[in-house]
Amino acid sequence: MxxxxxxxxxxxxxxxxxxxxxxxxxxxxxxxxxxxxxxxxxxxxxxxxxxxPTLAVDLVEIHANTSVLADEFLAHRLGLIPLSARDIDKLLYGRDCTCDDFCDNCACFLRLNAVNRNSDENMKIFARDLTLETRDGRPVEPWPAGHNAGMDGEQELPTRGQPIIMDEGQKGPLICQLRKGQELRVRCIAKKGIAKEHSKWAxxxxxxxxxxxHNKLRHTQLWYEANAKEEWPLTANADWEEPPQEGQRFEYxxxxxxxxxxxxxxxxxxxxxxxxxxxxxxxxxxxxxxxxxxxxxxxxxxxxxxxxxxxxxxxxxxxxxxxxxxxxxxxxxxxxxxxxxxxxxxxxxxxxxxxxxxxxxxxxxxx
Amino acid sequence: MAYEPVFGALTIHAKGGKAPVGSWSNASRYSCSLDPRINGNVGTKIDVLADLPPDRYELFLLEDGEKKVEFEPETRVPHAAMFTFNKEDHTLGNLLRAKLVKSEHVVFAGYQVPHPLFAVFKLRVQTDGEVSPKEAVVQACQELVKELQILDQEFTKEWELKKIAGGGGDL
Structure with a gap:
């Protein structure tokens, strides 16, 4: 051939x-x-x-929740917290793993323990309060300095599973508030997935x-009252292309x-x-x-x-x-x-x- | 201690008789049969879980024994074939269609999603006989992979240049 x-x-x-x-x-x-x-x-x-593929909390074990938020409400909020997807290729999908439910090869584990013992003010719980641990509860050590396993640019990411914290105060998203005497003890199981399944993985x-x-190709039809040209301001990208000439023929x-x-x-x-x-x-x-x-x-x-x-x-x-x-x-x-x-x-x-x-x-x- | 499935939780094929993660333990498998509105089904077991929205992973995970692509030659038209892509959508359908119509050996290429609720699309290809439709599709895929590889390298090149020049960025 x-x-x-x-x-x-x-x-x-x-x-x-x-x-x-x-x-x-x-x-x-x-x-x-x-x-x-x-x-x-x-x-x-x-x-x-x-x-x-990225990482997001998929299962939540509620050990104690006396906060005002219902368990499933809390679980949903935890699911939406962005987690570092560093070296995500090395994590298996739960369905591809040989373990029974989840293990360190196919999941990351985040612990949240918080009690407001004696403050009259509400205690705010942020994503930074989540601590990464292994399946059997041992804390996960951060990558050694200069660790170079990830793709280019990934080196700035924290350890896989760590919540991404980008705000000035270094707190991360607010999860919940606790009044005096309220308690939250939770273990989150984060899994690999794609946004087609749920947008938390996006x-x-x-x-x-x-x-x-300039709409030269006429892929869109501009609605107008009197004059389309006046009523539709050009976007910044219009500077990157030749404007159409007056009376130019339509190139179909x-x-x-x-x-x-x-x-x-x-x-x-x-x-x-x-x-x-x-x-x-x-x-x-x-x-x-x-x-x-x-x-x-x-x-x-x-x-x-x-x-x-x-x-x-x-x-x-x-x-x-x-x-x-x-x-x-x-x-x-x-x-x-x-x-x-x-x-x-x-x-x-x-x-x-x-x-x-x-x-x-x-x-x-x-x- | 209770498991709270996050919305859209992955159902794992549970081993050892456990309820699949993501199913609700309070969902009775018999509740529908007690519903007098369901005629003729009284007494038969109805899977109420079948009425729940389908699991989202059905959009991209092939079922057991399901093929990614099914190939069916067209008998009435020469050099034509219908491909059925399982668990794929417009992302691949339009990409392949657009690539195929640019080939000089392809006479016709079109794709269709028969129903929006099923993650399937059909691609019909007719060639001029120089190449078989199957070869044309494989070739199109290879060229696209190639093109994406070039794009990846171009992007890396630009990104490295930008890093050297700008020392980070200025958005």
Missing amino acids: DYEPYGNGMNDEDAGPRVTIRRSNRTTIDFVLSNTSLALANSLRRTMLAEI PTAAIGFEYDP EAEPDSFYINLEGTGVMPPDSVMHNGIRTLQEKLANVIKGLSDEGDAGVPNGMGGGSPMDGVMNGGGTAYGNQTAYGGGMSAYGGGVGGQSAYGGNMGAFSSYGGAATPYGGYRG
């Missing part, structure tokens, strides 16, 4: 998406994604919103997504190319990790499809290849399509394993077998 791969310029030297980071801080990145399709940008957005607070600020075949993305994280992982994890999750989804289609019996599939198995075509096609992508070969060595990861996808279909359920499918990805 020597059919041409898709004629969308993937073989060009400068092909592939481009990124321009405009602003960033501890939780947020504002960037322009260009030279890619709307579908890819949107799929990436959806993946980052809903399918990145690593993102919001993702701003805009394209075509034009496609969106630049996407203005404002990625705002919750703090459970740095925003660049959200991006990397989003890309990786989407790649894993695609890899699962490739695996699913390759696993299927070859019998009866008219592949038009004169008797060869479909896999031959895949391998050859993959090889020729990606073989010449040397642009990223040498120059990108600073980013280590990424190139290795490419070759795994390119020609070598054997690499996909590692997707079977391996915890770290991207062999060289993390360096």
Whole structure:
């Protein structure tokens, strides 16, 4: 099989998406994604919103609760507290673990013991009052200084499971208030999950997504009373694109190319990790499809290849399509394993077998 | 001591006869059969848990024996096939569709979510015969993985540059 791969310029030297980071801080990145399709940008957005694994309190053991809040109310509040998702890849999903209910391989444990013994003022309980412990109740030691196991940028995160505290007073979210004599003794069991199951697992607070600020493509129809131009002020992103000329013809075949993305994280992982994890999750989804289609019996599939198995075509096609992508070969060595990861996808279909359920499918990805 | 399942708690396949975590112990399995409004079912066991909203993990976890992709060749049209993707949604559907329609060998590509309550989408692909629909889909997936890999590297490059230049950020 020597059919041409898709004629969308993937073989060009400068092909592939481009990124321009405009602003960033501890939780947020504002960037322009260009030279890619709307579908890819949107799929990436959806993946980052809903399918990145993080950590959140999933079960709450109430040992004593004499506060004014009902048990389930309290449990819900505890579930929404952002917890550090550092090294989340090393934590198993509860359903994949061999333990009976939960253990240190698939859960983090947070203890909250608080009593207001003799203060007439309400005692406020914050997320900082949660203490991390192991399953059998031993306190968890923080990572040693200079610990370097996580992804780039993750090094600033506290130990996995620790509540994320970002306010000035270093208190974290308010959980509850205790009047004199009221008591709270609680053990929280935090598990790995994704926001598709419950939004408490979302690593993102919001993702701003805009394209075509001048509405040149007419993907939207602007409602107006007298004059759409006067009534719809341009967004800041409009400065990044040529305004339409007066009397310019409508290009009905034009496609969106630049996407203005404002990625705002919750703090459970740095925003660049959200991006990397989003890309990786989407790649894993695609890899699962490739695996699913390759696993299927070859019998009866008219592949038009004169008797060869479909896999031959895949391998050859993959090889020729990606073989010449040397642009990223040498120059990108600073980013280590990424190139290795490419070759795994390119020609070598054997690499996909590692997707079977391996915890770290991207062999060289993390360096 | 009582377990309080957080809303949307994960149901673990409990071992040793325990009620699954996340189910409610006060939910009687017979209550429906006592309801006179249910005709013809009196005396039969009705699973009241079936009336509860489905567990959210059903959106993304394949059931036992369920395949990620089901492939069905189209008999009436040459070089056409229908793929059924289980536990997937528009994220993958639109992405694959958009990639496939750009291929010169693909004559038709479209996707559909038959019902919004079921995490399934169907992708129909017709090619010109040079490649089989299955190959076209696999190829599209590979190219997307590739494209995402380039994006990842581009992003890392930009991020490192930004870190060197700005020493943190200025949002």
